[in-house]
Amino acid sequence: MNSLLEIKNLVKNYGNYTALNNVSLQIPKGSVFGLLGPNGAGKTTLIRIINQITMPDSGAVFLDGEPLSPKHIADIGYLPEERGLYKSMKVGEQALYLAQLKGLSKEDAKKRLKYWFEKFDIASWWDKKIEELSKGMAQKVQFIVTVLHQPKLLIFDEPFSGFDPINAQLIAKEILQLRDEGATIIFSTHRMESVEELCDDIALIHKSNKILDGKLIDIKRKFRTNTYQIGVNTKNPNEVTNLLKSNFQVFPADFKLFGDELIFNVKLTNNQSSNELLSLLSNHGEVKHFVEMIPRANDIFIEAVSKNN
């Protein structure tokens, strides 16, 4: 079995509004799966269906080959985007309560909480009330509660919101470690740089339809434009510019080098190779910068969404 979660032809309507239109997805075991899409695309509905908070009108979800049922609640950990904790309840009691609701025994929950609280260096918060904590502190507690019962499937919806860069890095590291320990992670976010950093696979949902999915690297290949950023130090910039323009498609560039280089974005046609461009440049100056423009998740997102509008 290659995929942990299999989503088949999900349809969900709210009255006349279609939130999900025949969406199918395969989420590979042991991967970080980026669930992307503009606001209101249907991501939250999909996540809620996986969590059995709402039921689909038609279609099915399989976890580890079995149709999703209430016994799977303990196999899933969910950190919703709209999250909070009981304000007047103490941190420790609250974490214990939420862990027990996920099916852990009190003793187990206590042991594991102790481990995580020490790992995050927050053991002293145990008897504090949530209302005494800052937002970032509460987020840490929430992260722990989400992963505490060691679920096979973890769903993080905007996990970094409310964290400073240091804590965000800490959480990102934990997410990758959980993946390495065997967990499968669905990761929903609007922060494309964390998609680049964390995701192995992505799916893009737009206006209730899936418009794109697959390995991130394959998708990038598909969106490749064969464009190179070049930077060269030369004594005859005009001559080099004319030479480039007569041989290649040349676009003005906006990346930053040291400032005294001649910079361009150069697009190659299918029968031109990067070596041709490189040798032309090295014959007329010193090549300082030569990089293929790999499409960023951000660009892919914008392009795919605007194409489907």
Added chain:
Amino acid sequence: MSKLQLIIKREFIAKVRNKSFIVMTFLSPLITVAMGALVYFLMKKNDEKVKKIVYVDESRLFLKEDFTDSKTVQYVDFSAMGIVETKKRVEAGDYYGALFIPKIDSLEILATSIEFYSKDSPGMSIMNSLESKIETKFRNKKLTNLGIDLDKIASSKIKTDIKMFDFSGAESSKLVNGLKIGFGALSGYLLMMFVIIYGSSVMRSVIEEKTSRIIEIIVSSVKPFQLMLGKIIGNASAGLLQFLIWGILIFILGTIATSFFGLNMTEMQTSGISPEQLEAAKQAAGADKMQLIIQEIMRLPLLKMFVLFIFYFLGGYMLYSSLFAAVGAAVDNETDTQQFMLPIMLPLVLGVYVGFATVINDPHGPIPVIFSYIPLTSPIVMLMRVPFGVSWLELAISMTILVVTFVFMVWLAAKIYRVGILMYGKKPTYKDLYKWLKYKE
């Protein structure tokens, strides 16, 4: 521990640990008893002040015995001083008021010509007492004039006391009737209070989960229905605990207060009952009737009353609190609850009004019977009727309707709840709620 138990435990502890709960639990009985003691104290003080009333009798009809002093009123004969001087004295502030009986031969005319002067307008009880004194005097005078012997009239007075029986042949007393009314009213009132206090506490608890945004985390672990049920039961347990503590505290404090003020407990308890019942009680307390009353209380369907009390109390509370939970789920904050509260409060208040207005006069009349079938009013009205004896058939119909409605309402409320808890933003209309009901799970 099952998830439902976990939720109940959390709700119970969250409620009981709350500062306002603790304050309410221990302060309310104190305030209740203190208020009672204060009212009693003030009443006593008020009664201790003796009012002096002077009278000027020009008709020479009245004797000193006709104006016998009471604990609170003293009469002084000023006939010798004349009305003008008397008025001056009263105005100077020494006396409460002056009664002036002019000299008129015809009793009928005299009866409407008597005047009373006072600085402040006199209390109703004083005027009633004066009028009745004068009326008695005039009636006796007239009877004597007609040649009727007053002693004969007095000896012809017969004290009537109709003994009441039911068809099982047992004798009942009026006092027990009063006790039945008291029991019915108390249980109906208790239920209303409980629904209002703990129903809205369920609602607030739902709103809290929505505003703190923990709800989505919780419903990814438990079914919304479990959560709703856990809340309803958890809050009810906290409420029952509070009622129990109140009962115990009021009993203890009441005992202390009574011994402190030297206040007679039976006097306090009977003060709310009408004079006839009071009289019945006094008679009963005096003699062999006491035994009858105890017998009769024992013969009241106590077990039936207790079982039905539990049934209607829980049934009524569960029915209403599931509606409160649905309202809490539908809105984002407490101020938005108003429009949905009215349809809930209306039948509740109606039940209490109908109960107090009709059950007391005629517990088996058509109106109380109908309202003890209607599910939203039946818990209150039926609880009030139960002590008077309600047939098993009626009970069966009423209980069946209540249970069916309860199941239906909980199902309905759970649907609204399930959708509502994840909805934020716009305050829903009734039309929105109807739409939510049609959503597939």
